[in-house]
Structures are given as C-alpha cells and as structure tokens.
Amino acid sequence: MEITNSWMPGIYAELARIGGDLFMVRTAGHVLGAEVLGSIEYGTSVLDCRLVVVLGHDSCGAVAAARAAVEDGMPAAGYVRDIVERVTPSVLAARATGSTTDSDFIDAHIQHTVDLLLERSRILADQPRLITCPQHPHHHRRPVPVPRRPVIHG
Numbered sequence: 102m103e104i105t106n107s108w109m110p111g112i113y114a115e116l117a118r119i120g121g122d123l124f125m126v127r128t129a130g131h132v133l134g135a136e137v138l139g140s141i142e143y144g145t146s147v148l149d150c151r152l153v154v155v156l157g158h159d160s161c162g163a164v165a166a167a168r169a170a171v172e173d174g175m176p177a178a179g180y181v182r183d184i185v186e187r188v189t190p191s192v193l194a195a196r197a198t199g200s201t202t203d204s205d206f207i208d209a210h211i212q213h214t215v216d217l218l219l220e221r222s223r224i225l226a227d228q229p230r231l232i233t234c235p236q237h238p239h240h241h242r243r244p245v246p247v248p249r250r251p252v253i254h255g
Contacts, residue, residue, distance in 0.1 A: 124150055130163025131155060131214050132187040133221065142224045152230050153218070157211040164206050167192045 124144035126137055144150040167188035170176055177185045188210060195209035219226045 130188045157207050163188045
C-alpha cells in the first residue's frame with residue numbers, strides 16, 4: 102500500500118515516540134461513541150500520543166445528510182440515522198449563527214467534535230494537545246490549536 106499526502110477525514114493521534122507514525126480512529130462524521138473515546142484514550146494514555154487532530158473535509162456526507170434531515174424533515178434510514186442524529190446538533194448550532202455555506206457547517210461540526218472530546222473525556226482534556234484541521238482545498242487553512250480546558254460559555 103502506498104501512503105500519499107492526502108489525509109482522510111477522522112481523528113488522528115500522533116505517536117510522538119515513534120516520530121511520524123499515526124494512531125487513527127475514523128468514523129463517518131467523526132461521531133463520538135464510547136468505543137471511539139476509548140480508542141482515542143488508549144492512543145493517548147497507553148501509546149503516549151501527544152497530539153490529537155480532528156480532521157474534517159469538504160463535501161462531508163454526514164454533515165450533508167444532517168442538513169438535509171433538518172431542512173427537509175426526512176430522517177435517514179437504518180443506522181445512518183444514528184450518525185445523522187449525532188451530527189444534527191452541529192448543524193443546528195451553525196444555523197443559529199447564520200451559517201449558510203457547506204464549509205461553515207463542516208467547520209462548526211469539527212469544533213463541536215472537539216468540544217465533545219474535551220467534555221466527555223478527562224484524559225483527553227488533561228493530556229494531549231488537540232488541534233482542528235478543516236480540509237477545504239480552496240481555503241488552505243492552517244491547523245488551529247484548541248485550549249487544553251474547555252471554555253464554558255454562560
């Protein structure tokens with residue numbers, strides 16, 4: 102298998118002690134369940150990963166499906182519905198701020214994912230450095246560091 106420079110969306114933890122190797126956890130819409138949080142905590146606490154990256158991408162199908170469900174009122178079928186329901190809070194929050202573009206909705210979902218990581222896992226809130234990395238080919242954004250502690254808004 103050849104490794105290319107294009108990253109797939111997901112949550113990555115860099116193994117600092119083995120320079121350049123990655124511990125990856127990928128899910129549709131980078132939704133967070135107990136198995137995903139446990140996997141990321143394993144990477145940070147057992148494998149000593151010191152950097153966790155939440156990587157989004159343009160044309161995210163999970164965000165598009167959640168937007169369609171909100172706008173059209175049509176829920177997805179089967180287990181896709183679970184993914185859509187987990188992404189929907191990000192879509193609703195983005196709509197509340199006046200977001201209209203796909204990239205705004207995707208960026209909101211990336212940030213929501215980071216917020217959930219910090220809220221749900223004391224290990225992740227205390228140990229690694231978290232960064233977000235929207236992957237929009239036309240925006241060329243740099244990774245954004247995330248504060249170690251969640252910011253609580255009144």
